[in-house]
Amino acid sequence: MNRSIKTLYLALAGGFILLFVMLGYWQVVAAGGLNERADNPYHFEKQRLVDRGRIISADKVVLAESVAYTQKRKKYFKRNYPQGALAAQVVGYATPQQGSTGLEAQYNQYLAGSYGTGAILDKLREPQKQGADIRLTLDTRVQRTAEALLEGSRGAVVVLNPQTGQVLALASSPSFDLNQVASDFASIRKQDGAPLVNRATQGRYPPGSTFKVVTATEALNSGKWTPNSTFNDTGKFVVFGQTIRNDGGVKFGVNTLTDALTFSINTTFAAIGTQLGAKALGNQMTKFGFGQPTSIDLPSNEVSVSGRYRDGKLLSNTQRDEDVARIAIGQENLQVTPLQMAMVAGAMANGGRMMKPYLVKRVITPDGVVVRQQQPEELASVSSAYVASEVGRMMQNVVREGTAAQAGLSGLSVAGKTGTAETGTQGLNDAWFIGYAPADNPKVAVAVVIEDSSGTGGQVAAPIAGEVIRTALSSGPVQGDPQP
Incomplete structure (x- = not known):
């Protein structure tokens, strides 16, 4: 009997000790983390x-x-x-x-x-x-222009300073009035087009021919080709028993790498991708940040990872069972965010140096003390300055003579690349443009995507990019800060 009572006392004592330990953990060690959780009502x-x-x-x-x-x-x-x-x-x-x-x-x-x-006792x-x-x-002048140009469409616009990574605009359409969230959240959630989704960072789209900028970068990095290297296009490229053709079935004959980017020649880039191989092209993708979380100061669940997906699962950049010819032209399971493609354009604009994108420049207390300040930070070197310059020259040619002519601005050199990605619905595409300006001294890098468009990237996305670039460059830098 005494032994049973003693055992009971020991069990109760152990239970109380465990209870106090757990209370101490949650009240002291974990209190701060629980208190700051965004889902804690x-x-x-x-x-x-x-x-x-x-x-x-x-x-x-x-x-x-x-x-x-x-x-x-x-x-x-x-x-x-x-x-x-x-x-x-x-x-x-x-x-x-x-x-x-x-x-x-x-x-x-x-x-x-x-x-x-x-993390101390909450009551104390x-x-x-x-x-x-x-x-x-963020510059509201650029943001307003981007949102106005997106109105009535589903899509996104991203504008970066390629030298610093500062985000000048991050527009997503459709949108919603923030003041209605507290009173009418249910109706916002039911609206067509998922306005709560930030398409600029969460939306994943096939990049189409905008991805040829990545392929062209690796082609020059490899040393196997130059902008003037020649190829012979017969109008088709057969891989794994399937035929890749150019838009409209056009045959270009003898063409250079510059021609291939200017006129978006699928067959040439498919051949380049095949010769590069999955490992080399995949490694270049990794340098550009594909397959990795994007380092922007937004909640991680609001930023998607760009890369190759199969059945919703992210694949390795160098997975060998993929059709590298189609990857090279922006197809074959590739899904990317507009933010990621703006970063690609920004890296080319910045001499091959990809900068970390950020939205918050500084945090200032009520008494004027700066408690946090973001400085420009390089994420990766994707190429030499020479290669970036050569790719940039080819991208300028795309705007001067090729598919991105409608992004051109009078008196201003613009470098860019269009993309028209199939959606699986006949006659509807995701229309893309990525680029930067001024081409000789880049101040802004942009990415534009319009979902389910009946037009091409050159017809739909390029004009939007041109207007956004014009606004961004005419707005000029903002000096100083408002008073607290």
């Missing part, structure tokens, strides 16, 4: 007491702010979005009911004023009552 209910910081664009436009209101004699704050639907998927929302997305989620710690606090800490402001690289 209690966290956001508590944040109604906090005057969240503002989200401000590079051209000093307030995109998000907190507005005070009184409930049962207590002061609370709610989010207000003065620009409504502008950059909605980027700014994101923060509500006690729906949680948070976009920059509201990614920078919640700063916006909610909980930066610098450790009081969050700072006013959050920090975040200052963006």
Whole structure:
């Protein structure tokens, strides 16, 4: 009997010890992580007491702010979005009911004023009552132009500074009014076109002929070809018993690598891809960032990985059972984001150096202290400066003489490449353009995609890119910051 009682006491004592250990872990060690989780409703209910910081664009436009209101004699704050639907998927929302997305989620710690606090007992800490402001690289003039040009379509526009990685515009269509999230979220979710999805970072599309920029880069990197190397196009290229043809069945005969990019000759690039092989082309894809998470300051679940997919599964870049000829022309399971293709264009514009894209330039506390500042960061070297320059010259030729003529601007040199990717529906394609300008001193790199278009990339996406480039270059750099 005494032994049974002793065993029971020991079991109870062990249970209490385990209980206190677990309580200590969750209250002390893990408290901070749980409190900052974007899907923690209690966290956001508590944040109604906090005057969240503002989200401000590079051209000093307030995109998000907190507005005070009184409930049962207590002061609370709610989010207000003065620009409504502008950059909605980027700014994101923060509500006690729906949680948070976009920059509201990614920078919640700063916006909610909980930066610098450790993971201690929640009851023993009081969050700072006013959050920090975040200052963006986004320029609303460029963003508005991009969104206006996308209106009525499903697609995306990305504009980067290729020298720094700063994101000037990240537009996705259709969009939604951020102010309606708190009151009418259900109807937003039901709208056609999935407006909550950020197509610029989450949308995955076959790149079509825009991918030929990657293939051309590896062709020159390999040393096997130059821009003037010649090929003989008979109008078809047979691989694995299947025939690759040029658009419209055109036969180009003898052509150079420059010609092949200018006129988007499928057969030449299929031959190059076959000779390069899966390993070499796959390694070049890896340098460009395919198959890896894209390093942009948005929640990871809002950024898709570009690469080869089969049955929804990401494949290795160097998987050998793939049809490398079709990969070389942007087909064969390739799915890419507009952001990734803007980074490809940006790397070519920046002498072969791919920069990390970012949206937030600095974080400033209510008393004016900069607690976080992003500096330009190189992600990878995809080619030598010489190769990037040669590919750039070929891309200029695409705009001057080839498929991207409608991206051209009077008095300004533009480098680019179009793409028209089949969607599986007869007569409908994903229309693409990637490029940069000015070609001799690049300031902006762009990517445009329009879903389910009846036109080609040159007809549909290139004109949009031209107008966005014009706006970006005419807006000029923004100096200084708004006062807190």
